[in-house]
Amino acid sequence: MHEIRWARLEDVEDLGRVHAASYRDAYKEIMPADYLVKVAAEERARHFEHSLSQDMERTAIMLVNETAIGCLIINPSIEGFESTAEISAIYLLKEYQGSGYGTRLLDWAVERLKELGYIKVILWVLQENKAAIGFYERRSFEFDGTEREIYRSRNLRQMRFQKAL
Known part of the structure; x- marks a missing residue:
């Protein structure tokens, strides 16, 4: 049984644990190891504690049998589009990928x-x-044709994707 809810x-x-582990797995073939090794559960937990306590962004958690397996972060778009939100993070532990949980999290x-x-x-996607x-x-x-460059111990290109709701 799975549950998705706003994080507390x-x-x-x-x-922190889910975000760090899934981030490192997602980008291990793309980002340099010296960058990924710095993505630690403790640091991410501090980020989430600050973010949730300051109501800075909307964060959700996905649980299966009461165990956290995924998370997502949504915000109003900083791109300047009216009535547009941004999914700034969506991560799922590797062992749960390919089982429909990612789709459920995105649909949620x-x-x-809406x-x-x-x-x-x-x-944005690398x-x-x-x-x-x-x-x-x-x-x-x-x-949508828009790209940008980010730096994660090397330059990387991101592509912007959009969807009407």
């Missing part, structure tokens, strides 16, 4: 965004992350 302060350790986010009055959602690109395209997200 008592979830920060689970959020889309439904919450309830909050958003009409469009965007997200150009080299072909698995993630395929995942989003199969769920009706489209590359």
